[in-house]
Every structure is written in C-alpha cells, then in structure tokens.
Amino acid sequence: MTRERLYIYDTTLRDGQQTQGVQFSTHEKVQIAQALDALGVDYIEGGWPGANPTDSAFFEAAPRMRAKLTAFGMTKRAGRSAANDEVLAAVLNAGTGTVCLVGKAHDFHVTDALGITLEENVENIRASIAHVVAQGREALFDAEHFFDGYRDNPDYALATCRAAIEAGARWVVLCDTNGGALPADVGRIVAEVIAAGIPGDRLGIHCHNDTENAVACSLAAIDAGVRQVQGTLNGLGERCGNANLTSLIPTLLLKEPYASRLETGVTLDALAGITRISRMLDDILNRVPMKQAAYVGASAFAHKAGLHASAILKNPSTYEHVPPERVGNERIIPMSNQAGQSNLRRRLADAGLEVERGDPALGRILERVKAREDAGYAYDSAQASFELLAREELGLMPDFFDVERYRVISERRRNARGNVVVESEAVVTVQLRDGTKRTGYFKNDHPQEAQDDGPVNALWQALKTDLGPYQAAIDDIRLTDYKVRITNGGTEAVTRVIIDFEDGQGRAWSTVGVSPNIVDASFEALNDAIRWKLVRDAAQAVAGTALGL
Incomplete structure (x- = not known):
C-alpha cells in the first residue's frame, strides 16, 4: 500500500513567539531551527522579516538546512502594486525559497477591519501570490479566519482560496485563527472545500487551541484530506497556543490509521528525540516542563497506583498506549502513599535492591512513606530520598x-x-x-x-x-x-x-x-x-x- 505524503510545517519561531512572555534571541531561534530540521519537519517558518530586528537577524544568520525555511508576511495593501509594497518587499528580501502570506478570508474582517471592498481583498491576494511566484519562490496563502468566514459566507471564503490557487500558490492553509472551531465542523468544512474543487494536496490546516481541540481539529482536517499540517513545539502560540507538534507528530507516526496511510519527513529514529527537543525548548524559555504533557511529559509514563504498577510489571502495554522509548521518554514507577507492594518492589529493583515478596520490611517501608507524605514529603518527585528511606528500613544504609x-x-x-x-x-x-x-x-x-x-x-x-x-x-x-x-x-x-x-x-x-x-x-x-x-x-x-x- 502506497502511503500519501503529509507535510509538517512548524511555526514555533513565528506564531510560537507570539506567546505571552516569549521572546527568542537570534541564537535561540537558530538553535531551535536546527533541532526542528534534525527532527525532520518539512517547513520551518522563521518569522516576519522587517517586523522586528530579531526576525530579520535570524534570516541573515539562518543555517543551511534540509527543511524549507519560510518567511512570513501579509498580502499587499490596497492602493499600491505588489511590486511597490515595502512590507511585502521586506519579506521577499529575506531570501527564502518559500514565502507564506496571510490574508483575510472572512468578509467581516475585510469590510470592518481592513475597510476595503471584498473585490479589492481578493485582488490583493491574487496579485501578492502572483508576485511571489514570479520571483521564483514557493508561495503559501494563510486564509485567516477561514472557518468563521466559511460559516458566514462560504462563497467568499472559497473565492479567496481560489484566487491564491489560480495565482500559483503551492498551498492554501485553512486557519482557525480564533481557535473556536470544533473537530466535527473542521472535518465537514474541509471535505466541502475539497468537493468544491480545491485539491487536498494543495490544502493545509492551522489550528489554535482556545477550546483545547487544536490537535483534534488538525487530525479531523487530515482525515478529510488536507496534506499539510501546521503547529508549534510544546503548543506555543497566541492566547492558548497552536496545535502541539509534540503531541501531533507521535500520533501521526505511531497511531492508526495515520501510521500506515501517511508518510512524513520525520522518521521513527528521529521521533525518539522529540522528548529531548521539547525539554530543550522549555530550557530556552526557562519554563518548568509540563509533567502531564502527552508523550513527552515526565508523568506521561508514570504509574503511581499499585494496581497499575502490578500490571505494568507483567506487560507494559496494559497501561501504556505506546512504549515510552519510541518518543525518547522513560517509564517511572514513583513512590507515594497510594503505592502497593508491586510499585515498591519495582522501584527497589530499579535502585538495585532485590527484596523478596512478603518481606516484612516492605510493609514498614510503605507505612513510613505514607506517614512521611502525610507530613508533607513527596517521594514521587524525589526518588533518591525514597531510596535512602528504603535502605534504612532494609538495614542497607551505610553510616558515612x-x-x-x-x-x-x-x-x-x-x-x-x-x-x-x-x-x-x-x-x-x-x-x-x-x-x-x-x-x-x-x-x-x-x-x-x-x-x-x-x-x-x-x-x-x-x-x-x-x-x-x-x-x-x-x-x-x-x-x-x-x-x-x-x-x-x-x-x-x-x-x-x-x-x-x-x-x-x-x-x-x-x-x-x-x-x-x-x-x-x-x-x-x-x-x-x-x-x-x-x-x-x-x-x-x-x-x-x-x-x-
């Protein structure tokens, strides 16, 4: 069975930088881009040239890479030609082989935000994309507010996309800019767009996470036929963030029907580095990694309850949907006041302490853990202190x-x-x-x-x-x-x-x-x-x- 190609487009350095409190230095942007390139994403959106000094400096310093480095900007303004728009010129002057331009796909935004006619907006899209293509660049059109626009005026939302395709855009990206669309609506609308004559292999999806559905909406769009998906590392982005690539990429590679049906630029070997990349980004941002993050979180494969740990000892698949090593993570059997002897013996074995089932010391250790956690201790986050406690009860703690x-x-x-x-x-x-x-x-x-x-x-x-x-x-x-x-x-x-x-x-x-x-x-x-x-x-x-x- 031939697998269809799905292209992964990362916008951590542009949309991710719009996260409140996030500002990358040029060096940090280069470091992140190199990690993304090693992971195997197809496109890396580096920022908006001319919008700020850091983005401009990044494009000057950007390393050579396999991924397509992409400059982001906006369609030309009304009342001037594409060739004479200095904002568009700054984007092209970044020298990237790929350029992504954002334009309005919602009639309300055209008339109320831009204050121009619907026809003028369509012409701005057409002329801007044609100008990029004439420069020998690969062009993408970000159809901003597409799903809201399609709900209110489907014919006009489609007209903006057709204008970009007819002007030579390689991709038209359907954007849930406000993040309010739900998976069922995204799947239905994408199917209708394809049925209206825009091929799925020319469509991308860009979702925000304001309803905690960005990954689900992205998968719904892929199910419906889009062949480019956009997102950010660790779900960075405006307001509640974008589709989280550290969740989305493992799902695409390890879960059906995606794993057997689709091919991406990320290999299974490279996928084993995604936890490291996720934590590298948090280190750059000086943020504590989210323990409960899917696939890459420190608690993603932690088994605290005794019943779970007992089953994990027999077969990890009983409580793990994928092996942790596939994403570069590890299994943890923490100690806590919910622990049973299965957790305890597994944790002791990890520390090199083999204790027979039924040893009276096991009960003493559990009681001491429970008593100390009642007093405020937390041994699931401090395994070394737990090991010392256990050694004391087992008579194996040297008196240094x-x-x-x-x-x-x-x-x-x-x-x-x-x-x-x-x-x-x-x-x-x-x-x-x-x-x-x-x-x-x-x-x-x-x-x-x-x-x-x-x-x-x-x-x-x-x-x-x-x-x-x-x-x-x-x-x-x-x-x-x-x-x-x-x-x-x-x-x-x-x-x-x-x-x-x-x-x-x-x-x-x-x-x-x-x-x-x-x-x-x-x-x-x-x-x-x-x-x-x-x-x-x-x-x-x-x-x-x-x-x-």
Whole structure:
C-alpha cells in the first residue's frame, strides 16, 4: 500500500513567539531551527522579516538546512502594486525559497477591519501570490479566519482560496485563527472545500487551541484530506497556543490509521528525540516542563497506583498506549502513599535492591512513606530520598557521617559603594564514622558579584567543603534546580523543598526535605543528595571489585 505524503510545517519561531512572555534571541531561534530540521519537519517558518530586528537577524544568520525555511508576511495593501509594497518587499528580501502570506478570508474582517471592498481583498491576494511566484519562490496563502468566514459566507471564503490557487500558490492553509472551531465542523468544512474543487494536496490546516481541540481539529482536517499540517513545539502560540507538534507528530507516526496511510519527513529514529527537543525548548524559555504533557511529559509514563504498577510489571502495554522509548521518554514507577507492594518492589529493583515478596520490611517501608507524605514529603518527585528511606528500613544504609550541627547567617547591608548586598556564611560540623569531626565553612566575600549568594548555597558549599575520605566522591555534584512549596498555610505552614542534582557521570537525582523552616528543609535535601551519591559510588566500587576492575 502506497502511503500519501503529509507535510509538517512548524511555526514555533513565528506564531510560537507570539506567546505571552516569549521572546527568542537570534541564537535561540537558530538553535531551535536546527533541532526542528534534525527532527525532520518539512517547513520551518522563521518569522516576519522587517517586523522586528530579531526576525530579520535570524534570516541573515539562518543555517543551511534540509527543511524549507519560510518567511512570513501579509498580502499587499490596497492602493499600491505588489511590486511597490515595502512590507511585502521586506519579506521577499529575506531570501527564502518559500514565502507564506496571510490574508483575510472572512468578509467581516475585510469590510470592518481592513475597510476595503471584498473585490479589492481578493485582488490583493491574487496579485501578492502572483508576485511571489514570479520571483521564483514557493508561495503559501494563510486564509485567516477561514472557518468563521466559511460559516458566514462560504462563497467568499472559497473565492479567496481560489484566487491564491489560480495565482500559483503551492498551498492554501485553512486557519482557525480564533481557535473556536470544533473537530466535527473542521472535518465537514474541509471535505466541502475539497468537493468544491480545491485539491487536498494543495490544502493545509492551522489550528489554535482556545477550546483545547487544536490537535483534534488538525487530525479531523487530515482525515478529510488536507496534506499539510501546521503547529508549534510544546503548543506555543497566541492566547492558548497552536496545535502541539509534540503531541501531533507521535500520533501521526505511531497511531492508526495515520501510521500506515501517511508518510512524513520525520522518521521513527528521529521521533525518539522529540522528548529531548521539547525539554530543550522549555530550557530556552526557562519554563518548568509540563509533567502531564502527552508523550513527552515526565508523568506521561508514570504509574503511581499499585494496581497499575502490578500490571505494568507483567506487560507494559496494559497501561501504556505506546512504549515510552519510541518518543525518547522513560517509564517511572514513583513512590507515594497510594503505592502497593508491586510499585515498591519495582522501584527497589530499579535502585538495585532485590527484596523478596512478603518481606516484612516492605510493609514498614510503605507505612513510613505514607506517614512521611502525610507530613508533607513527596517521594514521587524525589526518588533518591525514597531510596535512602528504603535502605534504612532494609538495614542497607551505610553510616558515612552524622551532621552534628550547622549554622547559617545572612546579613543585609550597604557596601563601600553604597550598594545593598546580602552576605551569607555557613558552618557545618559533621562526625565521620571513625569518630573524627570535620568542620566546613563558607562565606560569600563578594556577594554583589556572586550569582548564588543565598543561605542555601552557603550551606551547600559548607557541607561539601570538608568530608574527609568522601571528598573526592562529592566534588563533581552540581545543583541544577531548586523548588519550594508551602504544603499548608497559616502560622503552622510547612515548607517542602525538592532539589535536583547531577554529577560528572551524567547521573541525575532529586531529594526532598520538609520543615517549618525553609533553610532546614533545604539542608535535609542537600544532606540526602550527598548520602545518595556516596551510596551509589560505594555500590559501583563493590561491583568493580567483584568484576576485577
């Protein structure tokens, strides 16, 4: 069976940049474009040349790529020729082989927003597309507000599309600009457009997510026959965003009838990188990734309930619609107060701890997890702290050191230049298992120059300053994220701190601390991080000895 070609058009760098609070630098746009090209999308819309300096700079710096780099603009204005419209000229001057022009397909917008006649608007579309084609460029026409326009005046909405096709447009893109269309309406209208004589292999779909239906509407349009689909990474876009390509692309490659019927530029091998690309974008935006995101979210393959985990152990397909590795994600069996022994034994096995079914320690671990989560702990987000708890109950936790005391002081003052600075210092005293004591000290002597000059950083530096025989094992630990939550309010508020770490071996882990005092909660999580690292390194050393390494 021959599969039909479906073209994927990414507009993260243009429509995605219209997300509130999002502004890409030129370097970031290049980085995202390279990732999209490696993924295998067919078109990358880079922005609107001339609209802002960043977009113009991107087209000047844009790397060579397999995907078709596309400049976005608008059809010419009334009262001037396409050749003499400076806005259209700026788009063409970007030098891209593909140009997408947006124009009105809704009669209401033509008469009320543009203030021109319906005939003038159709002529503007025709002349603009013809001018782009005459320059040797591939032309696309974005039919703005098409579905609203078709509802109010189908003949006119179709007339705008026909004008673009007749002028040589490769694609006419039907846009649900307001995001209010529903899948059934999109499917029906697309079928009617094709029946009216515009071929499906000349049609694209561009949906917004204002009813949380952008992906569903896009699939409905594909079912009806369009052969280009537009969207953005992580669903960025105006208002509620655009169709989310990190959901849409895996669905097209892994779900029927699309997987067997359609071919895209994204291969199954490339699809395994989509989780990494999604998280790269969140890193660029300095945003916390949405855990519940389909396919790529950290919780997309997390199985918390005991019944689910028990079935997953027997056959992952019982509660997973696709294998996580197909999209570069991973399965997680978190620990929580809903956990049963199936979750627990699986999680212990992942940590290298094999415990027989029915071992009394399993019940003790579960009870302790439940009690501590009632007190505010969250072990499904802090697997390293859970492992330490389990080892203690199993009698497998080495006694590396005990923290005898710590002190942290923060001082807010003005320096010699009259600038306000906050200076922090900390002292941590530990007792090693041989009975000797070590004291670590840290003071930020130049707080105005430091980036991590708070009390938590001071404690972290003091704790890992002098741990004697363990020092070499902890020197490569790096704190990567710090999250604080208040688990209940009022005068009895409890603070939960979750901290993420990495080391030089590429390992990543998270720990949790809980206390009414935010500094103490942080210290608990910091202490757990070092203990976990020492446990893992000790286990590696034992394994290496056994193997004769």
